[in-house]
Amino acid sequence: MTSFQPDRTWFKAHSGPPLSIAHRGASAYAYDNTLEAFERAHELGADMWEVDVRLTADGIPVAFHDADLKKTCGVDLALSEVTAARLIELTDAVGRPAPLFSEIAALASNLGAGIYLDAKESEAASLAIAELIANRIERVIVGANTPAYCAELLEKGCPYPVSILVGLGLDPFPIADQCGAEIVHPCWERAGDRPDRLLDDTFFGNAERRGLPVVIWHEERKDVVDALMKMPVLGICSDQPEMIARYKFAGLKRPEIVCHRGACKVAPENTSAAAQAAWGGGFDYVEIDVRETADGQVVVHHDVTLDRTTTGEGPLADQTSREIAKLDAGSWFSSFFQDEKVPELAEALDQARSWQGKLYVEIKQADPVDVAQAVFHKLSPEDVFFWSFNQKSLLEIRENFPDARLMARPEDYENLEDCLNAFGADIIEFNVRNANAADLEAVRKAGRKTMVAYMGSDPEVFDRLFQLQPDVLNVNEPFLVQRLLSQKENCGTNNAWFV
Template identity: 65%
Template sequence: MTAFQPDRSWIHDTPRPPLAIAHRGASAYAFDNTLRAFRLAHELGADMWEVDVRLTADGVPVAFHDADLKAVCGRDLGVGDVTAAALAELTAAAGRPAPLFADIAALAARTGTGIYLDAKEGEAATRAVGLLLENRVERAIVGANTSDYCASLLAAGCPYPVSILVGLGSDPFPIAEGCGAQIVHPCWERAGARPDMLLDAAFFARAHERGLPVVTWHEERMEVVEALVKMPVLGICSDQPEMVARYKSADGPRPEIVCHRGACKIAPENTRSAARAAWSAGFDFVELDVRETADGHLVVHHDSTLDRTTSGTGDLAGRTLADLADLDAGVRSDPFFAGERVPRLDEIVDLAFAAGGRLYVELKQADPVRTVETVLKRMAGEDVFFWSANADWLHLIRKRFPQALLMARPQDFDTLGACLAAFEADIIEFNRGNATATDIETVRKAGKKVMIAYMGSDASEMERLLALEPDLFNVNEPFQVARLLAGLEGDRGAASKPSLPV
C-alpha cells in the first residue's frame, strides 16, 4: 500500500478558464478511451482526462465505456467475460485497442494530467484508484452515477474527491447532500440548445452555500462552451478540450497563428476536420491549398497527385469532382477519419464564415479569378489573404481585386526592396533562414505585416523566431506554440507540459 496521499483542496479553487476535461480523451479526433485519444487530449491542452474503467475476467482495470464488445468488436461478449490479453487482441484487431488503466495512469503522471475516473463498478474504482496512487497522480476525481455508489466510495475512504453525476430533471443538491458528494456534475447536455442557461445565479448560490464545486456535462457547441467558460465552474467536459482554453491572439503581444493545412497534426491535412480543429482552438488562420478538377471545380488539396493523402492515385487535375467524392482523404492519416473527403473550396469557406475564422489561400493549380471570387463572395477582404508561386496570377489578382490582401516572400526576389514593390503585397513572409530583425523593421516601416513560416517543432527555434515579434506565425505545431507562449507569459505549468507523439 502506498503512503502517497493526494491533496483534495484544489477542487475549491476556481480556475480561469475552468479545467478542460477531455471526455474519454479527445474523442472528437480519435477513438474514445484509447491511448491516442488521451495523447491528443494532452496536445490539445486538456487538464484532465475522463476515463471509463471496467474490469476484465482476470480483474484487470481497462479503459472501456460499454459493458460489452458489440459496438467495438462485433462480438456478443461482456468486458468481464474476457481476459485483459484477450480484450487487447480483440480490440486491436478492430482498430480500437483498449488500453490498460495502468498505462493511462502512468501517462497521466508523466504529463502532469489529472484523471476524472468514471468506474463502472466498485471494484474497478478501487483498483483504478490504487493505480493512481501508485503513480502519484495528484489530481483526480472519482465520478459516481448513483447516490449509493457515491456513498460506498466515501465510506471506503476514497482518497480522491467524489462527484455525483445527476441527470436532467433531478435537483443535484439534495442528492449530493444525501450521499456526501464533494462535487456536483449535472449531465444536462440534452436540455435543449442552451443548457448553460439552467446554470443561473440561483444555481451557483446554492452550490456556494454548500461548498460544492461544479463540473459540467460534455459540451461541443461553441456558444454553450463560451458561456460556460465565463461561469464559476471547476471544469468543463468536452470531446474537444481545445474549446475550453482557446488561443487568443488579442491577449498581450501575441502573433496571429496560421495553421498550416489546418490543425494537420490533429486531423488529416487540408480537410474539414483539420480546419474545424484549428478554429475550435481559437487559432486565427487556416492555410489551405487550392487545385482545380478536370471538370473545373475548385478543391482543397496540397499535392498534384492523390497518392500521399487519399485512397486514390494519379494526378488530381485529371479527375472530376465525382471521382474525388469516391476517395477517402482521412484513412491514411488515421482510421478514425475514414470517410473524410477532399473538400471543395466553398465548403471550407462556409466553415470559416460560420466559425468566424480566417483563411490563407495558396493557389497551387486553379483559376485565380474564380478562386478569389469564390472566397470573397462569402468572406470579408480583411479575413483572407492569397499567395501563389505563380507571380503572374498575383499580378492578375491585384489588378482584378484591388481590395484583396496578398502575400510575398523575400526568398522569391533578388532584394527585399523588389519583394516589397511586387504587386503591392500586404504581408511579407520570412522563414527561419532569412528572418532578421533589420529586414523585419524595414517591412514594418513600409507599412506591411510580417509573417514568419516555421514548419519544425524545435522549441528553442520557435522561441527565437517569436522573439522577432512577427504579426503572424505560420506553423505545423500551433498547440506547441500556444504552450510556449503561455510559458513565456508566465504560465510555467503550461510550458513545462511535455510533448507526446500522437
Template identity: 45%
Template sequence: MGGRCQTHTCILTGGGPPVIDQPLPPRPYAIAHRGASAYAPDNTLAAFRKAAELGADMWEVDIRMTADGAVVAFHDPVLGDGRAVANVTLAELRKAQPDCPLLTDVLALAAESGAGIYADIKDINASLSTLDWLKTHKIDLAILGAFDTDVTDLLRHAGCPYPIAALVPLGADPHGHAPCADVIHLCWERMERPQDTLIESFFRRAFADGQRVVLWHEEDPVRMAAIRTRPVTGICSDMPELVNPFRPPATWPVEVVCHRGANKIAPENTLPAVECALAAGFSHAEVDLHLTTDGEIVVIHDPTLDRTTSGTGPVPAMTLAELRALDAGGWFDPFFAGTRIPTLQEVLAVALKHDGQLYLELKSAPPAPVWDQVTEAGLQERVFFWSFNRNFLRNLRSLAPTARIMARRQDYPDLQAAIDDYGADLIEFLPGDDPLEVATLRGGRMRSMVAYMEKTPDIFDRIIAMRPDMVNLDDPFAFRRHLAACDVS
C-alpha cells in the same frame, strides 16, 4: 477528505489535507472526454496522447473491471457481440477490442504527460482499485465520479482523498441527486440550450452546499463560448482544444497560421484539420486549392492524389464526384478512414463557424472563382492569398484591389521589391532572415509573418525575438507550449 456531506470541503488535489472552500481554477479545466475522442478512438492511449498534445488539463476515462479483475478504460457495458465486459477476461476483451488499455497504462501516460484524471467509474467493482491505482501513480489532480450513487457512497466511506463527482443525468435534480458529492457534473449536452441552466441561483446553491460544478461534453463553439465564462471547475469535450483557446501574450498579440490545418492531429487539408486549428483559437488555417475538371474548387496540397488519398493521378483531371469517392484520411490514421477531400465552400463554412481566418494558397485554382466564393461567404477581410504562380496574384490584384495578398521575401532581391511586385499586404520571412527588415514593417500597413515548419526550441526563441505580426507553423501546438513557458515581455 474528498468525500463530503454537509460540509464545505472541495479539494482539487489528492493526498494532502482537506482544503476548505477551494477557489476555482483560473480557467476551467479542459477535460478531454474519453481522450481527444474527436481525433482518435475513445478511451485509447492514442486518444489520451492527442489530448496531451492539445493541452488538455485532465482526461476523462471510463472505467470497468473484467471477469478476471483487470481494470480497463472502456465505455460501453457490452462488446459489439453482446457479451458484458464484466463477464469476459482481459484477453477476450482485447481480442474484440485490441486497443483497449489497462487503467494503469493510462495513468502511467498521464503521470508522464502531467495530466489529471477524471475517472468516470462505470462498474462499482472497479471503484477501490481505481482509487488505489491513482495513488500508486501519484496522480495529484483527479476527480472520481459516477452516475451510480452507490459508487460515490462507496468512495466516500473509503475515505477517498480526491473530490467525488455525481454525474447528473438529464431530468434529475442536480442538488438532490447526490448531495454528499464534492462536484456536481451536469450531463446535459442533449438539451437544446443547456447553457441557459447555468444561472446565478444554481451556482449560489451549489457553492453554499460546498460543491463545485463540472459541465457536459461540449463541441459547439457558440455554446462553449457561453459556458467557459461561468464559474465552473471544468468542461468536458471531445475537442479539448476548444475549452481554453489560444490567447497570445498581451505584449505580443501574434496571430498563428496553421499550415494545412492542424496537420499533426488530423489529416492535412481536411475539415477535421481545419476545425481543430480554429477551435484551438489559432487565427488562421492555411489550405491549398485546386480546380477540378468540372470547375469545382477543392482543398488538397499535391497536384496528384497519390500521397494523401486512396486514388492516383492528377487532381485537375478528376471531377468533384470522382474525388469525393476517395478516402483522404486513411493514409494518416485508420480513425480518419472515409474522410473526404473538402471543397473550398466547406472550408469557408468552418471558418465562419469558428469566427476564424484563412490563408488560401492557389495551386491550380485560378483567382476569379476563388475570390467569388470568398466574397459570397463575406470573408474578404478574413482571408489572405498566395501562389507560386505570380500571374495568379497579379490577376487577383487586378480583379480585387482590396484582396489581401502575401509575398515571400525569399523570392525577391530586396524587401521593397517584394512589396512592389503586386502591392503585397503581407511579407513572409524565414527565421534566418534579417530581423531588422521585420522590424521596419512593425506598426505600419504592411504586416510581417515568419514561416517555420519544424519545432526546434531555439528557432522558436529566434522567432519570438523577431516579434513578427504572424507566424506560419507546421506544429502550432508545440509553439503554444513553448510560448507559454517563455517570459514574453
C-alpha cells in the same frame, strides 16, 4: 518513506479559465479511451482526462466505456466475460486497442495530466484509485453515477474528491445534499441546442451557497462552449479539449497563428477535421491549398496528384468533382479518419464562417479571380489573405479586388524593396533562414504585417523566432507553439508579447 497522500481540496484553489477535461481522451481525433486519445488530449492542452473504467474477467481494471464488446469489436460478449489479455487481442484486431488502467495512470503521471475517473463498478474504482495513488497523481476527481455510489465512496474514505453526475430533468442540489458530493456534474448535453441556458443565476446561486464547484457535460458546439467558458465553472468536458484550452485568453498578447493545412499533426491535412482542430483551439488562420477539377470545381488539396493523401490516383485535374467526392482523404493518416473527404472550397468557406475563423488561401491551380470571388461571397476581406507561386495570379486578384489582402515572400525577389513593391503585399512571409530583426522592422515601418514560416518542431528554433516577435507564425505545430509560449509566460519572461 511515507506513502503518497493526495490533497483532496486541490480543486478549491483553482482559479482562471475552466479546466479542460478531455472526454474519454481527445475522442474527436482518436478512438475513445485509447492511449492515443489520451496522448492527443495532452497535445491539445487538456488539463484532465475523463476515463471510463471497468473490470475484466480476471479482475484487471481497463479503460472501456460499454459493458459489452458488440459496438467496439462486433462480438456478443460482456466485458466481464473476457480476460484482459483477450480484450487486448480483440481490440487490437479492430485497431482500437483498449489499455490497462495502469498504463493510463503511468502516462498521466509522466505527462502531468489529471484524471476524471468514471468508474462503472465499485471494485474497478478501488483498483483504479490504487493505481493513481501509486503513480502519485494529485489532480483527480472520482465521478459517481448514483447517489448511493457517491455516498459509498465517501464512506469508504475515497482519497480524492467525489462528484455526482446528474441526468437531465433532475435537480442536482438535493441529490448532492443527500449523498455528500463535493462537486456537481450535470449531464445535460441533450437538453436542446442551448443547454447552457439551464445554468442560470439561480443554478449558480444554489451551487455557491453549498460551496459546490460545477463540472459540465461534454460539449463541442461552439456557441455553447463560448457561453460556458464565461461561467463560473470548475471544468468542461469535451471530445475537443482544445476548445476549452484555447490559444488566446484575455490579457495575453500572442502572435497570430496560421495552421499550415489546418492542424495537420492532429488530423489529415487540408480536411475539415484539421480545420476544426485549428479553429477549435483558438488559432487564427487555417491555410488551405486550392485546385480545380476537370469539371471546373475548386477543391482543397495540396499535391498535383491524388496518390499521397487520398485513395485516388493520378492528377487531380483529370478527375471530376463527383469522382473526387468518393475518395477517402483520411485513412492514410489514421483509420479513425477513414470517412474524411476532400473538401470543396465552398465547404471550407462555410466551415470558416461557422467557426468565425480566418483563411490563408494558396492558389495552386485554379482561376484566381473565380477563387477570390467565391471567397469574398462568404468571407470579409479582412478575414482572408492569398498567395500563389504564380505572381500573375496575385496581380489579377489585386486588379479585380483592390481590398484583397495578399502575401509575398522576400525569397522570391532580388531584395526586400522589390518584394514590398511588387503588388503591394499586405503580409510579408519570411522563413527560418532569412528572418532577421532588421528586415522585419523594415516591413513594419512600411506598414505591412510580418510573418515567419517554420514547419519544424525544434524548441530552440521557435525560441529564436519568438525573439523576433513576428506578427504571425505559419506552422505545422500550433499546439507546440502554444505550450512553448505558455512556458515562457509562466516563467515571467520580459518578452513584450507577454506583458
